[in-house]
Amino acid sequence: MIPVFWKELSDHFGKRRFVILLGLILFASTWAGFVAVRSLPELAGEVPPDLVFLQLFTGSSGAIPPFLFFLSFFGPLIGITLGFDAINSERSQGTLSRVLSQPLYRDSLFNGKFLAGLTTITVVQVSIVVIVVGIGMFILGFGPTLDFSLRIAVFTLASVIYMAFWLAIAMLCSVWFNQAVSSAMTSLALWLFFGFIMLMVAGAVSDALVSNPQTTEEAIERVRVERMARRLSPVTLFQEATVTILTPTIRSLGPALVQEGSRLERLRPLPLSQSLNLVWPHLTAILALAAACFGISYARFLREEIRS
Amino acid sequence: MPEILVETHDLTKRYGSTKSSGSVLAVNNLDMSVEEGEIYGFLGPNGSGKTTTILMLLGLTEPTSGYARVTGLDPLHDSLEVKRNVGYLPENVGFYDDMTGRQNMRYTSQLNWIPKREADDRIDWLLGLVGLSEAADRAVAGYSRGMRQRLGIADTLLKQPRVAFLDDPTIGLDPEGIRELLDIIVGMARDLSITVFLSSHILQQVQRICSRVGIMFRGSLVAEGTVAELSEAGSGEGSVRLEVEASGNTDSLAESLREVPGVIGVTVRGGEVALDCVGDVRGAVASKVIDGGMELRRLVTVDRTLEDIYMYYFRQAEAAAVESEAS
Numbered sequence: 001m002i003p004v005f006w007k008e009l010s011d012h013f014g015k016r017r018f019v020i021l022l023g024l025i026l027f028a029s030t031w032a033g034f035v036a037v038r039s040l041p042e043l044a045g046e047v048p049p050d051l052v053f054l055q056l057f058t059g060s061s062g063a064i065p066p067f068l069f070f071l072s073f074f075g076p077l078i079g080i081t082l083g084f085d086a087i088n089s090e091r092s093q094g095t096l097s098r099v100l101s102q103p104l105y106r107d108s109l110f111n112g113k114f115l116a117g118l119t120t121i122t123v124v125q126v127s128i129v130v131i132v133v134g135i136g137m138f139i140l141g142f143g144p145t146l147d148f149s150l151r152i153a154v155f156t157l158a159s160v161i162y163m164a165f166w167l168a169i170a171m172l173c174s175v176w177f178n179q180a181v182s183s184a185m186t187s188l189a190l191w192l193f194f195g196f197i198m199l200m201v202a203g204a205v206s207d208a209l210v211s212n213p214q215t216t217e218e219a220i221e222r223v224r225v226e227r228m229a230r231r232l233s234p235v236t237l238f239q240e241a242t243v244t245i246l247t248p249t250i251r252s253l254g255p256a257l258v259q260e261g262s263r264l265e266r267l268r269p270l271p272l273s274q275s276l277n278l279v280w281p282h283l284t285a286i287l288a289l290a291a292a293c294f295g296i297s298y299a300r301f302l303r304e305e306i307r308s
Numbered sequence: 309m310p311e312i313l314v315e316t317h318d319l320t321k322r323y324g325s326t327k328s329s330g331s332v333l334a335v336n337n338l339d340m341s342v343e344e345g346e347i348y349g350f351l352g353p354n355g356s357g358k359t360t361t362i363l364m365l366l367g368l369t370e371p372t373s374g375y376a377r378v379t380g381l382d383p384l385h386d387s388l389e390v391k392r393n394v395g396y397l398p399e400n401v402g403f404y405d406d407m408t409g410r411q412n413m414r415y416t417s418q419l420n421w422i423p424k425r426e427a428d429d430r431i432d433w434l435l436g437l438v439g440l441s442e443a444a445d446r447a448v449a450g451y452s453r454g455m456r457q458r459l460g461i462a463d464t465l466l467k468q469p470r471v472a473f474l475d476d477p478t479i480g481l482d483p484e485g486i487r488e489l490l491d492i493i494v495g496m497a498r499d500l501s502i503t504v505f506l507s508s509h510i511l512q513q514v515q516r517i518c519s520r521v522g523i524m525f526r527g528s529l530v531a532e533g534t535v536a537e538l539s540e541a542g543s544g545e546g547s548v549r550l551e552v553e554a555s556g557n558t559d560s561l562a563e564s565l566r567e568v569p570g571v572i573g574v575t576v577r578g579g580e581v582a583l584d585c586v587g588d589v590r591g592a593v594a595s596k597v598i599d600g601g602m603e604l605r606r607l608v609t610v611d612r613t614l615e616d617i618y619m620y621y622f623r624q625a626e627a628a629a630v631e632s633e634a635s
Contacts, residue, residue, distance in 0.1 A: 003415065004419070093405065094400050094401060094402020095402040095404060098396070098397075098398055099419065101391055101394075102467070103467075104419055105388065305363075305368075305369050306363070306369070
């Protein structure tokens with residue numbers, strides 16, 4: 001497995017498409033972090049000063065969405081780029097049977113590829129976070145507290161798991177489809193569906209179930225339904241989880257999050273363990289989804305007949 | 309007594325379930341064996357089950373029933389050990405196009421856990437052996453088909469296998485390329501004492517290097533032996549091939565010769581007629597021509613070509629298949 005891992009890793013960093021995407025994401029996220037820092041003075045009245053540091057990740061100013069949203073939308077692209085042709089390119093190049101006739105187990109090839117993708121994702125994610133934190137420290141003149149450092153670490157880990165989920169999706173497609181193009185298209189379609197279309201579907205579902213709310217209870221019910229429907233998408237799960245981790249003042253993930261978020265922010269911040277308690281189901285769900293995709297593609301690849 | 313390195317017993321592979329009508333019997337109760345030191349030619353038309361058999365011998369495909377032994381081991385359960393002992397050159401072998409020939413081979417050496425220093429020496433030597441020293445540090449994307457096949461042979465030999473499975477290595481090569489490749493194969497079998505299992509769909513191309521051949525047809529081995537044995541058997545049963553040339557219309561000549569007793573096949577080839585006969589019927593053919601008022605210019609018996617022998621086995625197998633379907 002180790003030779004496969006090193007080869008794939010060097011392949012990833014050498015690929016032009018990966019370098020371009022990496023450049024774009026680094027640019028976008030540093031820009032978002034930078035803008036967030038610039039907008040800090042305006043927030044001075046609303047955010048307690050000791051929470052300012054985390055605003056780097058969640059703060060936004062008008063036109064530029066916060067760093068978090070860049071990550072939740074473009075993180076999947078990294079995963080997909082790294083995985084969509086993992087197996088089918090070996091097949092179409094005719095290298096699969098040559099490699100598998102060497103003395104290595106079939107799953108070593110698959111695991112090596114997945115692990116190389118995961119390592120690449122981790123390197124990318126850690127470097128982005130370090131850059132943003134660095135910008136923050138440079139401009140603010142102070143670093144994150146221990147609690148915030150832990151929050152940032154948990155956030156980084158959650159993002160890696162999230163991107164690993166998309167890597168697993170892409171690798172599943174690469175086992176399923178023999179054409180790299182079909183595999184890329186299918187992964188991208190899933191990304192669009194969960195990232196954008198799901199939001200409309202959630203709106204439609206809540207419209208259908210609670211149409212025309214009259215009382216406050218009905219209005220809250222409607223928001224609750226919509227939020228639950230949205231949570232079927234891993235993109236939403238990731239957003240909720242990371243916003244909660246990076247915003248210690250969020251105390252509940254119920255309808256209040258949208259409605260009264262700004263007022264709640266003036267409350268006392270929660271300790272990290274309590275924030276984690278809130279989003280534990282989210283993180284577990286993403287991890288489980290990633291594991292399921294990995295398992296399905298693994299099983300299918302092991303049973304596949306290798307003809308080319 | 310030489311060791312038997314490859315053997316199969318009732319090896320069968322069926323695609324699709326037995327009940328559904330769409331199931332295909334790719335390999336049917338195959339029994340064969342290859343001894344150490346042989347160059348075994350595994351011949352048959354496309355789709356006759358050659359590749360499927362090789363995949364089962366390598367453990368890349370699971371047999372439906374029966375079993376195989378390669379270097380005495382079961383490719384399904386001792387797959388790693390079998391893959392350590394055998395090299396495999398797939399049909400249309402592929403390489404990582406963006407890597408050089410040397411890098412591709414280095415990756416293979418890593419997958420085989422060959423120590424780096426040893427691997428580098430061996431790669432240099434093998435690239436020289438197949439005549440790719442010059443091109444070793446160019447990207448494989450720019451290699452010709454012949455170069456890819458030769459790189460494939462070098463790649464197969466890297467792990468110093470006891471048996472090399474070469475799946476249709478001459479496909480798509482020009483005559484010169486085929487000659488070069490076959491010379492390399494003969495050289496490796498002789499100098500490195502590697503047993504070679506060579507599949508091909510063109511008998512002529514490989515017969516000169518094979519010590520023994522087996523002919524596959526629709527998943528079954530229909531004939532096996534040395535080329536000389538097969539050609540003897542194929543031309544047996546008193547069957548004779550005649551070539552006739554006469555004045556006048558060739559087509560009408562062919563028509564009239566069809567009536568001669570003992571003639572079972574008539575083919576018009578340019579200005580002459582080829583006859584497949586049971587027994588030597590030259591006398592009857594000559595009188596038929598002269599009775600028809602034509603002038604006999606040439607009448608000879610012809611030795612069967614290898615192609616004919618090959619075709620003979622296919623026809624026989626086909627006839628047997630039709631018969632078994634009818635009954």
